[in-house]
Amino acid sequence: MGFISLPVSAFLYWLMLRSKKEIPFPKSGFFLLLIAGAISVGVSVVLNLPLSGIVSFFRLGILSDLDRWTLAIKENPAAISEMVQNAVKNTPPTFFWKLIDMFFAAGLLEEGLKFLTCRLVIRREGMIRTWMDSVAAFAIVGITFEFLENIAFGMDSDFLSALMRAVASAHFVFGVIMGYYYGKYLVKRQKKYLWLSFWIPVIYHTVTNALIASAPLNRALDVLGTATAISHIVAVVLTVILVFRWQKKRMLDIQIQNDNIIQTEGEYNGQPKG
DSSP: OGGGGHHHHHHHHHHHHHTTSSSOOOHHHHHHHHHHHHHHHHHHHHHHHHHHHHHHHHHTTTTTTHHHHHHHHHHOGGGHHHHHHHHHHHSOOOHHHHHHHHIIIIIIHHHHHHHHHHHHHHTSTTSOOBHHHHHHHHHHHHHHHHHHHHHHHHTTOOHHHHHHHHHOOHHHHHHHHHHHHHHHHHHHOOHHHHHHHHHHHHHHHHHHHHHHHTTTTOHHHHHHHHHHHHHHHHHHHHHHHHHHHHHHHTTTOOBEETTEEOSOTTOOOSSOOO
């Protein structure tokens, strides 16, 4: 069922590459962006379980009472399973711990990987010419991440769940936000935009994932989780409209070269100046 997301991903790729018709990304650069997205997924899958496990150890009090647990394991290794079950039973999950878990295992891990891998690619000479190029590059990494993640999660999903994941392309939205502020950092040369390009997607991803994951805890969180899932779809639609507007009005066609802005907003004609 994961391949249901293919048409959505194809449309989003087309949307982002549409802004590069006049001066396309180098073919090697585009494929490196795809590889960056794939690497981000692979590494996040490997690290997700250990990070969630560490958070669970803190939640269950294992790390805060490590001596008692270590002694118990030495005396009766077979009892560890029962001890963990009792700890889980006596320590029900809360929204706070879901938030902590999602911060490390989703927000910080996934957005951090996408940010680092994409930044490594776009720092190649000639890769980023305009503010819009930054948006396109980070969005492409996000779309790739989303597509591969949907394939992985969609293997055992029913049609409706797979369709919901495909339409609610949150990583595309995160990528556009990341690319917008990173591009603004390149234009303004103010460090605050570099930090915003990283932390806004991290916080957005963390909070929305925590709300959705906390839905089974109680009725109020169930309503909030459902509303959050729907809001992802709304965010995708609004982001697509915004990108179309940027492209049509050339609002982000500010060319950047040699660390200097050499054209002003709206003047970019698709060719390097001078």
